[in-house]
Amino acid sequence: ANIVVLPGDGIGPEVTAAAVEVLRAVAARYGHDFHFREHLIGGAAIDATGSALPDDTLAAARDADAILLGAVGGPKWSDPNAKVRPEQGLLAIRKALGLYANLRPVKPHAATLGASPIKPHLLQGVDLIVVRELTGGIYFGDKTRSDSDASDLCRYSVAEIERVVRHAAALARTRSGKLTSVDKANVLETSRLWRDVTTRIVREEFPDVQLEHQLVDSMAMHLLARPREYDVIVTENMFGDILTDEASMLAGSLGLLPSASLGEGTNGPDGSAQPEHRIGLYEPIHGSAPDIAGKGVANPYAAILSAAMLLRHSLGLDAEAQCLELAVSRALDAGVFTADLTCDRTRAVGTRAVTEAVLEQLE
Amino acid sequence: ANIVVLPGDGIGPEVTAAAVEVLRAVAARYGHDFHFREHLIGGAAIDATGSALPDDTLAAARDADAILLGAVGGPKWSDPNAKVRPEQGLLAIRKALGLYANLRPVKPHAATLGASPIKPHLLQGVDLIVVRELTGGIYFGDKTRSDSDASDLCRYSVAEIERVVRHAAALARTRSGKLTSVDKANVLETSRLWRDVTTRIVREEFPDVQLEHQLVDSMAMHLLARPREYDVIVTENMFGDILTDEASMLAGSLGLLPSASLGEGTNGPDGSAQPEHRIGLYEPIHGSAPDIAGKGVANPYAAILSAAMLLRHSLGLDAEAQCLELAVSRALDAGVFTADLTCDRTRAVGTRAVTEAVLEQLE
Ligand SMILES: CC(C)[C@H](C(=O)O)[C@@H](O)C(=O)O
Ligand SMILES: CC(C)[C@H](C(=O)O)[C@@H](O)C(=O)O
Numbered sequence: 001a002n003i004v005v006l007p008g009d010g011i012g013p014e015v016t017a018a019a020v021e022v023l024r025a026v027a028a029r030y031g032h033d034f035h036f037r038e039h040l041i042g043g044a045a046i047d048a049t050g051s052a053l054p055d056d057t058l059a060a061a062r063d064a065d066a067i068l069l070g071a072v073g074g075p076k077w078s079d080p081n082a083k084v085r086p087e088q089g090l091l092a093i094r095k096a097l098g099l100y101a102n103l104r105p106v107k108p109h110a111a112t113l114g115a116s117p118i119k120p121h122l123l124q125g126v127d128l129i130v131v132r133e134l135t136g137g138i139y140f141g142d143k144t145r146s147d148s149d150a151s152d153l154c155r156y157s158v159a160e161i162e163r164v165v166r167h168a169a170a171l172a173r174t175r176s177g178k179l180t181s182v183d184k185a186n187v188l189e190t191s192r193l194w195r196d197v198t199t200r201i202v203r204e205e206f207p208d209v210q211l212e213h214q215l216v217d218s219m220a221m222h223l224l225a226r227p228r229e230y231d232v233i234v235t236e237n238m239f240g241d242i243l244t245d246e247a248s249m250l251a252g253s254l255g256l257l258p259s260a261s262l263g264e265g266t267n268g269p270d271g272s273a274q275p276e277h278r279i280g281l282y283e284p285i286h287g288s289a290p291d292i293a294g295k296g297v298a299n300p301y302a303a304i305l306s307a308a309m310l311l312r313h314s315l316g317l318d319a320e321a322q323c324l325e326l327a328v329s330r331a332l333d334a335g336v337f338t339a340d341l342t343c344d345r346t347r348a349v350g351t352r353a354v355t356e357a358v359l360e361q362l363e
Numbered sequence: 364a365n366i367v368v369l370p371g372d373g374i375g376p377e378v379t380a381a382a383v384e385v386l387r388a389v390a391a392r393y394g395h396d397f398h399f400r401e402h403l404i405g406g407a408a409i410d411a412t413g414s415a416l417p418d419d420t421l422a423a424a425r426d427a428d429a430i431l432l433g434a435v436g437g438p439k440w441s442d443p444n445a446k447v448r449p450e451q452g453l454l455a456i457r458k459a460l461g462l463y464a465n466l467r468p469v470k471p472h473a474a475t476l477g478a479s480p481i482k483p484h485l486l487q488g489v490d491l492i493v494v495r496e497l498t499g500g501i502y503f504g505d506k507t508r509s510d511s512d513a514s515d516l517c518r519y520s521v522a523e524i525e526r527v528v529r530h531a532a533a534l535a536r537t538r539s540g541k542l543t544s545v546d547k548a549n550v551l552e553t554s555r556l557w558r559d560v561t562t563r564i565v566r567e568e569f570p571d572v573q574l575e576h577q578l579v580d581s582m583a584m585h586l587l588a589r590p591r592e593y594d595v596i597v598t599e600n601m602f603g604d605i606l607t608d609e610a611s612m613l614a615g616s617l618g619l620l621p622s623a624s625l626g627e628g629t630n631g632p633d634g635s636a637q638p639e640h641r642i643g644l645y646e647p648i649h650g651s652a653p654d655i656a657g658k659g660v661a662n663p664y665a666a667i668l669s670a671a672m673l674l675r676h677s678l679g680l681d682a683e684a685q686c687l688e689l690a691v692s693r694a695l696d697a698g699v700f701t702a703d704l705t706c707d708r709t710r711a712v713g714t715r716a717v718t719e720a721v722l723e724q725l726e
Contacts, residue, residue, distance in 0.1 A: 073549075080548035080549060080554075080555045080558055081555055081559070085549065087549045087550065091550070117481050117482055117485050117587045117588050118480050118481060118482070118587070119480055119481070119482055122480050138501075138517060138550075138551065139550055141514070143551075143552035144552065145552050145555070145556065147521075148520055148521050148522075149518060149519060149520040149521060149556070150518070150519060150552040150553045150555065150556035151504070151516055151517060151518040151519075151552065151553060152516075152517045152551045152552050152553050153514055153515075153516055153517075154501060154514060154515045154516070154517060155512060155513070155514040156512060156513060156514075157511055157512040158510075158511050158512060159511075184601070184604075185443035186436075186443060186448065186450045187450065187454070187501075187502055188501065188506075188515045189506035189507065189508050189513045189514065189515050190513045190514060190515050191443075192443045192444055192508070192513065193508065193512070193513035195443055196444070216604075216605055217604050217605055217607075217608040218608065220583075220605050220606075220608045220609040221608050221609065221611060221612055221617070224480045224481070224587070224609070224612045225480050225612060238547070239605075241547075241579075241580050242579055242580055242583050242602075242605055243583075244580075245580040245581065245583045245584050246583040246584065246587070246609060248584060249584055249587045249588060254584070
């Protein structure tokens with residue numbers, strides 16, 4: 001399999017290096033052939049080429065079986081009014097590859113409940129996954145700016161809503177059968193369309209799935225007050241951005257949360273390879289953390305768990321993915337924590353030690 | 364003073380009745396003359412007149428010194444595609460009266476920390492206030508809907524941003540001097556304008572205020588992980604809607620959170636009467652809770668605390684406001700809890716008992 005690696009900026013190179021090392025160990029153990037090729041994206045790409053997503057990066061990504069990304073951005077490129085910005089690389093690759101379904105699982109691990117601001121008894125048994133629409137909405141609508149005002153257009157087509165809802169409903173079917181759709185239908189026209197389309201798709205195509213609608217403001221509360229009650233949550237791009245970062249606090253640290261961004265024809269939600277298998281992009285949901293970059297202390301768990309999602313969703317290697325997730329679980333059980341996972345700073349280890357602990361558990 | 368009361372739907376009439384009773388007691392004690400007149404809004408108004416904001420309600424509101432609102436909405440009017448919906452009444456009155464600055468203070472009370480999903484040690488000393496822009500953004504932009512798609516326009520003018528930022532910065536000055544502005548400047552053009560205008564206004568007019576910018580997704584995390592670090596938070600309409608509901612979980616229950624929606628010329632943030640004194644609208648941030656309506660169990664604390672904000676911001680009666688807030692504090696200290704504030708259901712009391720406890724503490 002051809003895997004394109006986009007290290008990006010800040011701690012991106014460190015955490016993707018850890019994930020690649022772990023993937024090599026998986027390949028060796030199971031007898032697979034993985035080829036890794038690195039390309040530029042984000043600030044690193046701007047510095048080298050002037051573009052946040054150079055043509056050869058996009059071309060390589062299109063040819064790949066899967067893409068593993070670190071993080072983009074940093075203080076060097078942080079002027080929001082600059083013409084070229086690192087985030088544009090990320091937004092452009094999502095759009096160009098049609099990666100409309102962004103999967104963000106949140107399953108707090110027993111060993112790290114202490115790192116969450118939420119009371120531990122509320123977190124027991126939490127196992128939810130947000131399916132965020134990733135290539136539409138206000139992120140990609142027309143923008144205007146003048147001396148006196150600015151605007152962003154939020155637009156959704158029926159087809160855009162249908163495909164992401166189908167993905168989420170199919171995923172719900174492989175889990176508890178419960179799907180929660182989040183919108184702001186009491187205010188937004190796009191949300192009223194979202195609610196209508198979601199209701200119809202689930203009724204016509206997934207009658208066995210139990211659908212509930214929530215307003216985004218209520219959801220921001222319920223996610224904290226009763227996180228156990230949710231399983232698959234589907235929502236539009238901007239609401240998904242905010243709610244997944246909020247939900248990350250259930251797991252205690254952003255440093256534990258992987259994500260997968262999938263397009264049409266990717267492997268099914270149960271991991272089975274589809275006839276028309278296409279690429280997915282896998283990235284930790286944390287940012288580039290420039291303040292700790294280059295120090296060897298970055299938490300690579302989220303990147304490693306993103307690699308597990310890559311095995312499952314793009315390569316159809318479900319057993320391998322499970323084995324890797326188990327190794328991570330065991331390393332956490334053994335108390336192998338980076339500084340973001342423990343209050344006891346004297347116990348904290350670095351990127352290398354975490355990687356080795358996971359490799360050891362993989363044996 | 365003329366106070367227009369808009370009870371609205373669900374538990375709205377019960378909690379506004381409690382707040383009015385408490386305001387009458389304040390008036391008696393301090394020798395003020397408060398006149399209360401009730402008008403229809405929301406679902407109740409739709410049923411009686413076909414409109415969610417009847418003309419005579421709006422006319423009375425324009426003439427009033429202050430408006431006290433309960434809540435709007437309920438299952439009877441819950442079809443998001445209906446032509447007339449209860450929420451329209453709320454949105455229309457905010458817009459018609461130009462109530463652009465929505466103040467939502469969050470200060471967890473020691474006696475109710477147990478009701479929050481957040482670990483108590485993180486909540487000690489939390490005292491923040493969100494200033495949400497309330498009459499612009501995607502809430503009020505042009506909307507379209509066709510068979511194949513829908514759109515909502517998010518628009519902000521420089522002037523709209525300037526006035527709400529000025530309000531927030533002036534408020535920050537009366538507190539710790541720290542102001543956090545929340546946007547999504549890495550994606551939205553309106554957010555880049557928001558950031559530019561905020562930076563300029565604070566630099567030019569409030570050089571003593573310390574301004575920090577946060578992205579909305581990061582803020583959704585920080586609000587939980589380190590709530591003590593925030594004081595005044597200013598943000599646009601939709602982000603404010605989501606973040607204030609999230610922040611409400613710091614206080615344990617929506618039932619404790621008041622809000623004030625202020626327009627030009629209202630009393631200053633420090634409560635001092637301004638020459639051109641105008642109306643404000645005061646409402647609990649909770650909804651109409653139709654499931655418990657009419658049972659006498661609704662929590663009136665948020666409505667009563669909204670009445671305290673009314674005294675302070677629209678009537679310039681700061682001592683009276685403080686006295687009322689102290690009475691609420693004492694009632695909570697005494698363990699007078701509605702069901703939403705305690706896990707021990709056998710201890711829970713109803714609306715009447717809370718009202719009487721507050722009245723008693725007022726003596
Ligand atoms: C970097 C930014 C553009 C991006 C987003 O908003 O989608 C990030 O926050 C994310 O969630 O992946
Ligand atoms: C009822 C609804 C329109 C309203 C809003 O979104 O502003 C409510 O959620 C609020 O926060 O006051």
